[in-house]
Each structure stands twice: as structure tokens, then as C-alpha cells.
Amino acid sequence: MIKGMTGFGSAQLSKNKVKAAVEIRTVNHRYFDVSYYMPTGFGSYENKVRQLIQKNIQRGRITVSIRITQQPERTAVLDRGVVKAYLKNIHSLQKEFKLKDDIKISDIISLPGVFETKEIFVARETLWPDLEKCLKKALAGLVIMRKREGKSLEMDVSDKLRRMLLQTKKIEKALGVILKGKKKVLGPDEFLSFQKSTDVNEEIIRLNHFVAEMKKLLKATAPVGKQMDFIAQEMQRETNTIGSKIQDKVVSNAVIALKGKIEKIREQAQNVE
Known part of the structure; x- marks a missing residue:
């Protein structure tokens, strides 16, 4: 199942007289980008934290915050x-x-x-095992939230794909009516020329194929956001070609509806990991 890119997870650390709060936030982003907010002296942990996050997240803008909320007094x-x-x-x-x-x-x-x-400073070397557990706990909560968003995105995109297939059927039906009417008023050569210029069979087949591919991506466990965006672009190209080949009110309305659904899918793809 696809995952979204919006998430939040937190955990609390308590060891001896030291207490800390760990928070991880993610929002949508084209690449993997991490920002760190850590106590003085904890910068050496950045690489470890990054590796830990990359095991669970492949895409998004991630903010990691570690705050020491209590430490031994002077x-x-x-x-x-x-x-x-x-x-x-x-x-x-x-x-x-x-x-x-x-x-x-x-x-x-x-x-x-x-x-x-x-002043007694926190010994960061002794804190790492407990801090790692906190980071994992925060990540687990964050991933659950991203999965929930992914489920909502899947439902929304699936509905738009279903509506797209209804529009392609409308186009096929409208083209049949158009050809039937033209055959009555055009000569054989003129009709063949018109039939050839309005042939959108290839575009309809490709559009239906892309819908099927998109449905498969919605069931994927690996990050597919960029693939979804690419397929949506190809859908848009095929739809534009259909609109340019057939000048008809019913077809034009169907093309406008298709473009609207595809644009919405592209917008949602930006939120998919």
C-alpha cells in the first residue's frame, strides 16, 4: 500500500537524571531532505540518525528535533x-x-x-542506546500516520481513475455516433479520410493502459510517487491528442473532465512517497 509524506512521531527519553524529548516531522518533498535540531555536542549523531530514518523513509522533508528537558543540576x-x-x-x-x-x-x-x-553536561556517548530506541519509537508512530494518509490517497485516486474510464467510454460511444452520421453525408474517400483523422483508438488504449498501471502502483509497497506523476503526465498527453483530433461537444466535455481528473491525480502524486 502506498504511503503519504505527512507524518509526526514523538517519544520521551528518561535515564538517570536526564530527560529528553524526540520529535520527527515529515512533509511532502521531491527528494530525501533532513534537518536536525539537536543539543550542543550531539552533531556527531547526525549520520546515525540519518541512516536510521532512511530505513523507514525514502522521500520527504524530514525535521528531527532532540531536546534535553532535564539534566543534573550544577x-x-x-x-x-x-x-x-x-x-x-x-x-x-x-x-x-x-x-x-x-x-x-x-x-x-x-x-x-x-x-x-x-555544570554537569550530558554524556552523549552513554545516551545513544536509549536515544536510538526513542528515535525508532518516534519513527514507528510517524510511519503509521503516513500509511493512514496513503490509504486516503489510494481511495481518492482510485475513484478518479474509475471516473476516467467512464469518460473514455463516453468518447468511444460519441465517436461511433459521429462516424455513423458522417458516413451518411460523406463520399467513400472523404469518409475514410475523416475516419483516419479522428481515429483515437491508440490513444484510448494507451489511456486505459495507464489507468491500469496507476491502479497497480496504488498497491505497491515501495515509493511510487514519482512514477505516478510520470504516468499522469502521459495520461495528459494522450488526452490532449484526443481533444485535438475530435471536434465535438460531447467529446470536448469528456476531455475537459479527463484533464480535471488527471490534474487532481498529479496533485495527489506530490503527496505520495
Whole structure:
């Protein structure tokens, strides 16, 4: 079954004191195009993420977002060497200048350099196994959504193909009526010439063939969006030829209806992977 190109999937990561949110979005695009939004230092994972996505998606504009929503807080580290240096100098001052003021802990810890705050960074190397699981979970949800869109697209295109066959039958029937009427008023040579100039049997056969091919593509599991667009272009060419060969109101209306259906199919093909 065909798949669409619009999808969204998300997952949450929680390991030790680290929490992260993973989101993957896709929209229609002619090629495979990935954009990454990751925390600082996670750029080295881009290639791994790309390979993971390519196993599930072959076409579309993909946006991958990884956000660290919680990580270990900063810690305060006591620099004992600085404290010793301060105390040594204070005692030296007391002795030299005969100072008697007592030293309080609050005085010591307020001095510059006694405490140093350190930010604990997320160790990305240890996170990858869990991050990979999250990416796979998000991709699974995204693929389900793309499959649902594909089912809707299949139903819509199938209906348009059915209506196209009704129009080709109208054209064949109208041409039969036209030839029957012309045979009564034209001489043998003139009629043969007219019959030859209005012969659209080849175009009708090819158009019906393309409809059958399109139906097969709708059942495919591999990406077929570009093939559908190509076949729709060929349908348009055959329809234009029919319209140029037969100047008749019924046929002209059928040709206009065919062009409308084909254009809609081309538009839908842009949404098929």
C-alpha cells in the first residue's frame, strides 16, 4: 500500500537524571531532505540518525528535533587549597598586627574562589542506546500516520481513475455516433479520410493502459510517487491528442473532465512517497 509524506512521531527519553524529548516531522518533498535540531555536542549523531530514518523513509522533508528537558543540576565544589591559603594569610595578619577578631565560616565561604560551581553536561556517548530506541519509537508512530494518509490517497485516486474510464467510454460511444452520421453525408474517400483523422483508438488504449498501471502502483509497497506523476503526465498527453483530433461537444466535455481528473491525480502524486 502506498504511503503519504505527512507524518509526526514523538517519544520521551528518561535515564538517570536526564530527560529528553524526540520529535520527527515529515512533509511532502521531491527528494530525501533532513534537518536536525539537536543539543550542543550531539552533531556527531547526525549520520546515525540519518541512516536510521532512511530505513523507514525514502522521500520527504524530514525535521528531527532532540531536546534535553532535564539534566543534573550544577554542583558546588570546595577548593580546600584556596581555604588553606586564606587561613594562612589571615593568621599571618593576626600575628603581625596583633588582631583578635575571630574568623567565622561565613567569612571564609564568602571569599572568592572558595566554592566553584560546575555544570554537569550530558554524556552523549552513554545516551545513544536509549536515544536510538526513542528515535525508532518516534519513527514507528510517524510511519503509521503516513500509511493512514496513503490509504486516503489510494481511495481518492482510485475513484478518479474509475471516473476516467467512464469518460473514455463516453468518447468511444460519441465517436461511433459521429462516424455513423458522417458516413451518411460523406463520399467513400472523404469518409475514410475523416475516419483516419479522428481515429483515437491508440490513444484510448494507451489511456486505459495507464489507468491500469496507476491502479497497480496504488498497491505497491515501495515509493511510487514519482512514477505516478510520470504516468499522469502521459495520461495528459494522450488526452490532449484526443481533444485535438475530435471536434465535438460531447467529446470536448469528456476531455475537459479527463484533464480535471488527471490534474487532481498529479496533485495527489506530490503527496505520495
